[in-house]
Amino acid sequence: MTSAVRHAQPDQGNPHALDALCAVLRGENVPISAAVVEAAREHEMHLVLAAEQLARVEAAGVRTSLAATLREAATADLFRERELRRLLELLAAAGVDALLLKGAGLAYTVYPAPHLRPRGDVDLLIAGADLEAADRALRDGGWLRVVEQDNAWVTTQRHYVLGGAPSFAEPLDLHWNIAVPRVFADAVTFGELMSRAIPITALGPRARTLSAPDALFLACVHRVAHHQDAANLLWLWDIHLLASRLSDPERAFFIGLAQARSMRGVCARGLELAFARFATASAAGLIEALGPVAGAPEELSASFLGGGMRQIDSLRDDLSLVAGWRARVAVIGAHLFPSRRYMRSMYPGWPTAALPLTYLDRIVRGAPKWFRRPGD
Numbered sequence: 001m002t003s004a005v006r007h008a009q010p011d012q013g014n015p016h017a018l019d020a021l022c023a024v025l026r027g028e029n030v031p032i033s034a035a036v037v038e039a040a041r042e043h044e045m046h047l048v049l050a051a052e053q054l055a056r057v058e059a060a061g062v063r064t065s066l067a068a069t070l071r072e073a074a075t076a077d078l079f080r081e082r083e084l085r086r087l088l089e090l091l092a093a094a095g096v097d098a099l100l101l102k103g104a105g106l107a108y109t110v111y112p113a114p115h116l117r118p119r120g121d122v123d124l125l126i127a128g129a130d131l132e133a134a135d136r137a138l139r140d141g142g143w144l145r146v147v148e149q150d151n152a153w154v155t156t157q158r159h160y161v162l163g164g165a166p167s168f169a170e171p172l173d174l175h176w177n178i179a180v181p182r183v184f185a186d187a188v189t190f191g192e193l194m195s196r197a198i199p200i201t202a203l204g205p206r207a208r209t210l211s212a213p214d215a216l217f218l219a220c221v222h223r224v225a226h227h228q229d230a231a232n233l234l235w236l237w238d239i240h241l242l243a244s245r246l247s248d249p250e251r252a253f254f255i256g257l258a259q260a261r262s263m264r265g266v267c268a269r270g271l272e273l274a275f276a277r278f279a280t281a282s283a284a285g286l287i288e289a290l291g292p293v294a295g296a297p298e299e300l301s302a303s304f305l306g307g308g309m310r311q312i313d314s315l316r317d318d319l320s321l322v323a324g325w326r327a328r329v330a331v332i333g334a335h336l337f338p339s340r341r342y343m344r345s346m347y348p349g350w351p352t353a354a355l356p357l358t359y360l361d362r363i364v365r366g367a368p369k370w371f372r373r374p375g376d
Contacts, residue, residue: 043233077115094137105209153334213254220270
């Protein structure tokens with residue numbers, strides 16, 4: 001049985017060092033010890049710390065190491081940017097409009113320099129109708145598609161790696177919805193986001209990313225929809241930066257979007273966590289505006305808050321949003337019986353004649369995971 005990919009969250013490590021790190025990022029004059037720098041590295045905030053507070057790092061050896069890491073990140077980003085420009089040009093030449101999402105988009109808009117926003121991949125959003133055209137363009141450009149579940153009932157993204165690429169090249173996540181769980185997938189469409197998109201001139205004339213309110217909406221949704229409401233410090237810093245730069249009209253638009261798409265609780269939760277860590281100045285008003293509405297029905301998206309969401313719970317929510325028993329059977333069948341190509345990749349040592357048994361083995365082995373809570 002399949003499941004959404006979940007990135008491992010950093011261990012809390014030394015809570016005192018983490019608290020001190022957040023105080024430093026809030027602008028407080030607290031010592032920056034080796035433990036604070038280690039906490040920053042663990043939570044992928046070390047580049048921001050180095051760029052803003054390097055001179056205040058107490059230990060000379062730690063300061064030297066952190067400075068070297070910052071230089072290496074800046075150098076690697078020059079090569080990453082070149083490949084990113086080539087990728088966007090490749091899609092544009094095929095007539096495919098694309099939007100940079102999440103880390104890559106934020107790196108060029110709300111961070112002082114793009115290399116200060118660590119990221120493990122590039123997330124691009126396209127229209128569903130352009131999926132096959134994008135796939136052909138990527139393959140012609142040397143991108144290799146990862147063998148994975150590809151049924152549209154199960155996933156809303158494809159993954160690619162650049163063939164023969166150096167170590168700094170980023171894998172690609174190609175999305176046609178903003179999230180996999182159905183309650184979030186169509187909360188805002190590609191067409192809507194594209195109509196409000198902003199340019200990234202550093203990446204060429206066709207490079208676009210989300211407007212600030214749309215990016216804040218997605219930042220709040222992403223950590224809940226795919227990552228069990230995890231209080232990942234880097235994602236909360238993203239939310240902090242985005243919320244801090246909204247204009248009054250953008251704040252009003254963000255609030256209206258969260259309300260209209262039944263994501264008030266999800267958006268308020270991200271802002272609350274960011275405020276708790278970084279004292280985000282504009283968060284309080286946004287949180288208040290996103291509070292519960294008397295007499296309004298409970299938001300289905302709220303079931304994802306607090307973590308502890310089992311795969312079977314997510315499937316149940318998906319089924320509740322699918323009309324008709326045939327469609328529900330199709331959803332369940334897509335999870336139980338992925339493509340033959342996928343199964344051959346998962347069971348490479350099994351003979352073709354035994355392929356039906358691979359499905360049985362997968363179901364039996366995978367079933368317990370669907371009823372297990374994260375961390376169990």
